[in-house]
Amino acid sequence: MNFKSLIRDVPNFPKEGVIFKDITLLLQNPSALKQTANALFHLLEGRKIDKVVGMESRGFIFGPILAEKLNAGFVPVRKPGKLPSTTISETYDLEYGTDTLEIHIDGIKKGDRVLIHDDVLATGGTASAACKLIEKLGGVIVQCNFLLELTFLEGNSKISTYPVKSLIKY
Numbered sequence: 514m515n516f517k518s519l520i521r522d523v524p525n526f527p528k529e530g531v532i533f534k535d536i537t538l539l540l541q542n543p544s545a546l547k548q549t550a551n552a553l554f555h556l557l558e559g560r561k562i563d564k565v566v567g568m569e570s571r572g573f574i575f576g577p578i579l580a581e582k583l584n585a586g587f588v589p590v591r592k593p594g595k596l597p598s599t600t601i602s603e604t605y606d607l608e609y610g611t612d613t614l615e616i617h618i619d620g621i622k623k624g625d626r627v628l629i630h631d632d633v634l635a636t637g638g639t640a641s642a643a644c645k646l647i648e649k650l651g652g653v654i655v656q657c658n659f660l661l662e663l664t665f666l667e668g669n670s671k672i673s674t675y676p677v678k679s680l681i682k683y
């Protein structure tokens with residue numbers, strides 16, 4: 514399946530100079546949606562997973578589909594102030610400034626085997642913060658898996674202590 518043919522470049526979104534990788538054409542195509550979910554699932558190569566952690570908001574698209582395929586639970590990592598119960602948080606650097614992610618403290622149990630999933634690995638700030646949250650709660654990161662990776666931003670280097678797999682690389 515030629516996934517790249519269904520990923521559209523949108524120049525200067527959300528700001529000048531960024532080429533945004535738009536996956537909505539892939540999502541709206543029934544066959545591509547199914548094949549993408551299956552291919553992300555096969556990146557796990559049969560490893561046992563207790564929880565899939567997806568990052569707001571595009572990690573919520575394939576995250577729950579993967580969880581269902583893996584017979585695992587799904588745990589959302591969200592932007593500040595969105596999760597209703599007790600959370601822990603992690604602040605991380607963006608290109609300009611900082612951002613924060615939160616997770617419910619009862620989302621991960623000590624020893625849970627965790628798959629971190631997001632649509633895009635860019636600078637790696639988001640994924641690295643999510644990994645720290647999981648480890649603070651005693652989870653074991655089995656794999657970080659992404660639909661696409663912007664290799665020129667070297668996000669891989671921020672999470673190099675974990676197994677990282679991406680379906681598509683630019």
Ligand SMILES: O=P(O)(O)OC[C@H]1O[C@H](OP(=O)(O)OP(=O)(O)O)[C@H](O)[C@@H]1O
Nearest residue numbers: 569570571633634635636637638639668
């Ligand atoms: O590797 P990084 O440089 O951290 O970038 C990757 C993150 O950026 C995008 O999310 P965004 O913050 O745009 O939020 P959204 O999913 O709500 O659109 C993407 O979905 C990843 O979560």
Ligand SMILES: Nc1ncnc2[nH]cnc12
Nearest residue numbers: 531532533534535633635
């Ligand atoms: N260029 C990009 N396209 C889509 N999502 C992104 N997240 C971070 N950088 C991105």
